[in-house]
Amino acid sequence: MGWGDLGAFGEPSKETPNLDQMASEGMLFLNFYTANPLCSPSRAALLTGRLPIRNGFYTTNAHARNAYTPQSIVGGIPDSELLLPELLKKAGYTNKIIGKWHLGHRPQFHPLKHGFDEWFGSPNCHFGPYDNKAVPNIPVYRDWEMVGRYYEDFNIDLKTGEANLTQIYLQEALDFISRQQASQQPFFLYWAIDATHAPVYASKHFLGTSQRGLYGDAVREIDDSIGKILKHLQKLGISENTFVFFTSDNGAALISAPKQGGSNGRFLCGKQTTFEGGMREPAIAWWPGHIPAGKVSHQLGNVMDLFTTSLSLAGLQPPSDRQIDGIDLLPAILQGQLIDRPIFYYRGNEMMAVRVGLYKAHYWTWSNSWEEYSKGIDFCPGQNVSGVTTHTKEEHTTLPLLFHLGRDPGEKYPLSFASSEYEGAMERISNVVQQHKVTMVPGEPQLNVCDKAVMNWSPPGCEKLGKCLKLPESEPKKCIWPH
Amino acid sequence: MGWGDLGAFGEPSKETPNLDQMASEGMLFLNFYTANPLCSPSRAALLTGRLPIRNGFYTTNAHARNAYTPQSIVGGIPDSELLLPELLKKAGYTNKIIGKWHLGHRPQFHPLKHGFDEWFGSPNCHFGPYDNKAVPNIPVYRDWEMVGRYYEDFNIDLKTGEANLTQIYLQEALDFISRQQASQQPFFLYWAIDATHAPVYASKHFLGTSQRGLYGDAVREIDDSIGKILKHLQKLGISENTFVFFTSDNGAALISAPKQGGSNGRFLCGKQTTFEGGMREPAIAWWPGHIPAGKVSHQLGNVMDLFTTSLSLAGLQPPSDRQIDGIDLLPAILQGQLIDRPIFYYRGNEMMAVRVGLYKAHYWTWSNSWEEYSKGIDFCPGQNVSGVTTHTKEEHTTLPLLFHLGRDPGEKYPLSFASSEYEGAMERISNVVQQHKVTMVPGEPQLNVCDKAVMNWSPPGCEKLGKCLKLPESEPKKCIWPH
Numbered sequence: 001m002g003w004g005d006l007g008a009f010g011e012p013s014k015e016t017p018n019l020d021q022m023a024s025e026g027m028l029f030l031n032f033y034t035a036n037p038l039c040s041p042s043r044a045a046l047l048t049g050r051l052p053i054r055n056g057f058y059t060t061n062a063h064a065r066n067a068y069t070p071q072s073i074v075g076g077i078p079d080s081e082l083l084l085p086e087l088l089k090k091a092g093y094t095n096k097i098i099g100k101w102h103l104g105h106r107p108q109f110h111p112l113k114h115g116f117d118e119w120f121g122s123p124n125c126h127f128g129p130y131d132n133k134a135v136p137n138i139p140v141y142r143d144w145e146m147v148g149r150y151y152e153d154f155n156i157d158l159k160t161g162e163a164n165l166t167q168i169y170l171q172e173a174l175d176f177i178s179r180q181q182a183s184q185q186p187f188f189l190y191w192a193i194d195a196t197h198a199p200v201y202a203s204k205h206f207l208g209t210s211q212r213g214l215y216g217d218a219v220r221e222i223d224d225s226i227g228k229i230l231k232h233l234q235k236l237g238i239s240e241n242t243f244v245f246f247t248s249d250n251g252a253a254l255i256s257a258p259k260q261g262g263s264n265g266r267f268l269c270g271k272q273t274t275f276e277g278g279m280r281e282p283a284i285a286w287w288p289g290h291i292p293a294g295k296v297s298h299q300l301g302n303v304m305d306l307f308t309t310s311l312s313l314a315g316l317q318p319p320s321d322r323q324i325d326g327i328d329l330l331p332a333i334l335q336g337q338l339i340d341r342p343i344f345y346y347r348g349n350e351m352m353a354v355r356v357g358l359y360k361a362h363y364w365t366w367s368n369s370w371e372e373y374s375k376g377i378d379f380c381p382g383q384n385v386s387g388v389t390t391h392t393k394e395e396h397t398t399l400p401l402l403f404h405l406g407r408d409p410g411e412k413y414p415l416s417f418a419s420s421e422y423e424g425a426m427e428r429i430s431n432v433v434q435q436h437k438v439t440m441v442p443g444e445p446q447l448n449v450c451d452k453a454v455m456n457w458s459p460p461g462c463e464k465l466g467k468c469l470k471l472p473e474s475e476p477k478k479c480i481w482p483h
Numbered sequence: 484m485g486w487g488d489l490g491a492f493g494e495p496s497k498e499t500p501n502l503d504q505m506a507s508e509g510m511l512f513l514n515f516y517t518a519n520p521l522c523s524p525s526r527a528a529l530l531t532g533r534l535p536i537r538n539g540f541y542t543t544n545a546h547a548r549n550a551y552t553p554q555s556i557v558g559g560i561p562d563s564e565l566l567l568p569e570l571l572k573k574a575g576y577t578n579k580i581i582g583k584w585h586l587g588h589r590p591q592f593h594p595l596k597h598g599f600d601e602w603f604g605s606p607n608c609h610f611g612p613y614d615n616k617a618v619p620n621i622p623v624y625r626d627w628e629m630v631g632r633y634y635e636d637f638n639i640d641l642k643t644g645e646a647n648l649t650q651i652y653l654q655e656a657l658d659f660i661s662r663q664q665a666s667q668q669p670f671f672l673y674w675a676i677d678a679t680h681a682p683v684y685a686s687k688h689f690l691g692t693s694q695r696g697l698y699g700d701a702v703r704e705i706d707d708s709i710g711k712i713l714k715h716l717q718k719l720g721i722s723e724n725t726f727v728f729f730t731s732d733n734g735a736a737l738i739s740a741p742k743q744g745g746s747n748g749r750f751l752c753g754k755q756t757t758f759e760g761g762m763r764e765p766a767i768a769w770w771p772g773h774i775p776a777g778k779v780s781h782q783l784g785n786v787m788d789l790f791t792t793s794l795s796l797a798g799l800q801p802p803s804d805r806q807i808d809g810i811d812l813l814p815a816i817l818q819g820q821l822i823d824r825p826i827f828y829y830r831g832n833e834m835m836a837v838r839v840g841l842y843k844a845h846y847w848t849w850s851n852s853w854e855e856y857s858k859g860i861d862f863c864p865g866q867n868v869s870g871v872t873t874h875t876k877e878e879h880t881t882l883p884l885l886f887h888l889g890r891d892p893g894e895k896y897p898l899s900f901a902s903s904e905y906e907g908a909m910e911r912i913s914n915v916v917q918q919h920k921v922t923m924v925p926g927e928p929q930l931n932v933c934d935k936a937v938m939n940w941s942p943p944g945c946e947k948l949g950k951c952l953k954l955p956e957s958e959p960k961k962c963i964w965p966h
Binding site: 009010011014024028210212213215258265296298358383384404405406408409410412 | 487490492493494495496497507511513514693694695696698699740741742746748749750751779781841864865866867868887888889890891892893895896
């Protein structure tokens, strides 16, 4: 989902009444970012509070390439990483993930081995249907074991776009919350639904109801579900004890537009890129009785902050034995403070850009290769900013391209290198970047090796369902990341 | 000002708290249009309720050219046109225009000859400074006579961007409202300020206060002024008797970006074009006690509707001896009804496009000429949709380019000509267009002839101020409209 997909952020059809109301009852973040323009690294960053370059969710197979966790990926979240639910457990929290895990699907990466107590959902994207011979369909787990597969037991109709997955995830959430409230247990719910990822789906009740087509139907179903979750918290009388945060893991995938692609508002490009459209996210904090209604924050935030902020809410300290990139947002949320901190825009192993205050400096620019682009793969459809949305990877490390995001949120007008404004801003930014680079210790890259043999052929529980598939020979090789 | 310039419409700096509050207390229109992507014709349409092609605010000097009322224009609003204030007078209203008139500056076009009782402002744009030899500076009028000239008596500092004009206009508005309330007279105030038109200015108090630069300073000053006007109405106890509508006369001029140009959100291109960015406008209706707070309307609206709606509010009927294009919006505003009506997008003498429901059909596409574009004049900076933002005037009258504005508000993905969706939508649209063309009786074009001798050399009142300038020889010729 993109920054521009919510009515509160200016989507012209304004079809998200529940999220808009959540914002009007809570705090809207205008400058909230993900840690990566792609799903897996972004989610790894959220749960570890650390940049993907540190927690291993990147590749060194090629320079500045986006990588994630398809079925063939060998790597996953290292045991050495401390995940938010692992830490919350120490404060008595029960932790549940509903939806897409995406931090590796081999046994050692299972979410219940990394702090979660419960899981309902899938390890990978709901791509498919596969033939179960060349590629197996993605399994859906309940806790330790699979309970079926997408397209087989959990239908996604690629023709009509119908699937009731969001409804299932919603019911899982409501049930979990009810159980926790009944047992008086504190809880952490990571509601990581698949929608609005392509192939886009919505349940029957929502199909055809949006002005925006199927993608809009999916957004409306999410909006409706979030409304139901918030009302459930209120009905149970625990809304004033429950901190809720809504955001997305990357910008809208413009490549799927118009039928399956969302909106990044007026920001440049989309998912896969380090322009604003790829990484600035819709974000809303909600906590009645604590966050004053209708507040707007200009704080520069990041999904990694949810790690540190959640620990803070639980009265816990973040780990001191490693670099944590997330900051505690509570002073911004509760006291309206503005904390000075940079935002780093990574693509794989490269820091492409950095934001400091209202300035954003691009050290590298790249949308995708001419080769891909000539095949119709376009991450910036209808947008072309000469020298910015480049199709060759352009290095600007000696003289970064600098934008003022207040005057120019669309990254269309680089500041003149000769201006005193450029000089002043770059002096500050250079210090931030130097400090960042000097202290950077990259983690072991997890997204380098792929192997057909590690696919979801025979997940735990498959034998009970008669759904075990025959593994092919192991043939590890370098994963190919085209962009 | 553009659709995307308000926080309520998704401007990422969200610096318009008063307009956002106006929306949260009133009704936000998402699909509100101007009648023309340029100032004079748009304002003529607003005050007459008629398309510029009918009221004469267009040119036939060349095909599909934008024309307006520079100082050298010979034409203006014809006597045969009935303006909103002329009609409101019959219901006892006192009418005032504050700011830019723009419907002709020769004596017969004076606003007080067309229904207004009072005027403070200028007949033309605040371009300049001029040398008073080749071109005179634009006069500022109080009622019948000039009281000074821009740059001479009403300073606009082009270097710093400082000018207190909006403050003067604000004070005029507050004073007028107070006087009307004291005399218990019903009133119509047309607060037609110059800002945010280039050259952009703001008063000292607002300079440098916006994240968006000088343009944002101007937006903030307008926002603040509107807040003061609404509070004034409330303080005087007449807010429940006063209908207030906020909108703009064309999309943001992207050609002035980034320092002097605003935002059309995610819409395509800007001022001068018939893409959404050129003609979809921010719009808010406010009437406490009548319009329920926080409503959003999807009604297709147009500035021309303000003519008909205002008459309706005053208990008057629109003229029956001529075609009126504006509709009465009160059912949409007060009862939430949706009225089916088309939106026509004209550029000069050509109907470029039409919107029916969520579909928009382009019969002609043109941004501007290659010749202009090659000189750096770009109405769609950073945007380039192949076959859509064309630099040659492209005719599509036999097979219009069709967009679905719900799925594709950015006009990037024309529907396939072979699709049944195309066929179904075009059948409906073709009927609308045929009906429109068959009944169209164009007015006498007013914007064809220019003459240096008609410039503001010696406006009424100049002799009292010693500000009369020598007229050059009359030399009428065809005006040149480049785009």
